[in-house]
Amino acid sequence: MSASSFFHPTTLFEQVRKRLQTILATNITASPTGSEPTGADTQVWQIGSVIRFLATVPSPGAAENLVLPSWRASAEWPLLVIYDYVSNELGKQLRARGLCYADAVGNAWVKHPATELMVVIQGCARPKEELRLPSANLPADHMRLLYQLLVEPTIAKCSALELAAITNMAPAVVARVLRTLVAQGLWLDDATPSPDKLRDLATYWLEHYGKTLRNRxxxxxxxxxxxxxxxxxxxxxxxxxxxxxxxxxxxxxxxxxxxxxxxxxxxxxxxxxxxxxxxxxxxxxxxxxxxxxxxxxxxxxxxxxxxxxxxxxxxxxxxxxxxxxxxxxxxxxxxxxxxxxxxxxx
Incomplete structure (x- = not known):
């Protein structure tokens, strides 16, 4: 998954730069790449007074399919690929290609050929997704849709008309319920929920099923x-x-x-x-x-x-x-x- 799917590139650059700066305990400055147009998703990072990297946010895809900038200033500026999160599997793929990387949660593999700099950190977990559960009971129609999501998580990608057919609810009711659930963080629009979110939703649903839905x-x-x-x-x-x-x-x-x-x-x-x-x-x-x-x-x-x-x-x-x-x-x-x-x- 591309880092830019979660953050605007400028925001992601800043988050990863600050995280790596803390890890290395040294100042990292970011600057434009110069006259050569490498694109908005590329910066030059200087670590300390000598070491430079060409930091870039890749397009979506696995490591073997990365779309990387075609221009590099010199061999003294190795590529540093920036992500919001690098899983163990993605990190393994990047290292196999010899690509340095860093992410917003602290995972990094940074190696500079002209210096003794070598950083290897892998295993930092992605922060747990927060679920904004409402304090009051949800209406029965909301609970009906949540139940279908829990037993068939893939329907999160369905349209309101498709959900209406699945649940035997009126399309207008489904559309209204979806707007409410998305606003409350209970429904992920166009995305299958993560296991953590499904667990939290299941716990919430079980706690409220009797008083909110079953008695109706x-x-x-x-x-x-x-x-x-x-x-x-x-x-x-x-x-x-x-x-x-x-x-x-x-x-x-x-x-x-x-x-x-x-x-x-x-x-x-x-x-x-x-x-x-x-x-x-x-x-x-x-x-x-x-x-x-x-x-x-x-x-x-x-x-x-x-x-x-x-x-x-x-x-x-x-x-x-x-x-x-x-x-x-x-x-x-x-x-x-x-x-x-x-x-x-x-």
Whole structure:
């Protein structure tokens, strides 16, 4: 990635020059290259009273494809390539080409052929991206979009119309929500979020899911009309848009043969029709929970072919955390360990 994708070249030159000046504990002055037009992204840096480098900000690309200035004053002015950040891999590529480099966080490989100057620093990490999470709960529509981003990070690059099709939300609503999320730093416009940002977003979403979104999904409890029916729940033929979550999904995704203590099911079917189809009757303390689907349905295939379809493991985990059952909390830990360590490292 080009350094100039994060900083204007002039700003980047100044940041890297000051960082390298601190590392070397000596003054570094910057000046134009002179009459030869090397471009706005090139400066002459003088280190102390003798050593000079031709500092340049490269165009985007890997080290082997760098677009470098065609002019150099002399062999006494070796090239110094300037970046906002040089990863270990990029540093290795640059050193293999014999190209000196320095970045804004302190990584540097600087070698001057006419002097004894030699600086090697690699391993300084890029500063963690700050996430400006709002103090108040986000509206339900915002939470719906954030959920889709968490389970499908690549949709951050989609247009508002494409997102509307994915989420079944009106394009005007999606556009309004996106503007708000981008302004709050919760959505990266045209870029897939980093693992750190996804982790922070996932933590935020889990903390607010119950009060902000879940309680608006027409949650109602039922019991089985035939008490013995729950022992054969896994043989039910679910309608196309129905997905298990909570304990029922966890039992399938963790390949547990026991009957769950409670059942959570998402569907867009009319509630009375769905309850009749499944053989359920309303009961305020029932162990079957029906909710309206709020997400784009991408079922997670269970580990054993032929088992019922399940919601994404992240939503299964969220529903387990919302449950008051001790069995749900134990299953949540197992789901996290098996499916969510990349999204939510321990």
């Amino acid at each position: 999904l027409n949650v109602h409890r039922y019991r089985w009309r035939d008490a013995a029916a729950q022992t054969s729940w896994h043989r039910l033929s679910l309608p196309a848009d129905c997905l298990w979550s909570g304990e029922a999904a966890a039992h399938q995704l963790l390949n547990k043969p026991e009957v769950p203590n409670c059942f959570t099911l998402y569907s867009r079917m009319p509630r009375a029709k769905l309850a009749h189809y499944l053989g359920l009757v309303p009961h305020k303390h029932g162990n079957v929970e029906l909710l309206n689907t709020f997400f784009s349905v991408h079922p997670t295939p269970p580990p054993t072919p032929g088992l019922q379809r399940c919601a994404h493991p992240f939503l299964v985990y969220a529903d387990l955390l919302e449950s008051q059952n001790a069995s749900s909390q134990a299953l949540a830990q197992q789901m996290h360990a098996k499916y969510l360590l990349n999204l939510l490292p321990q």
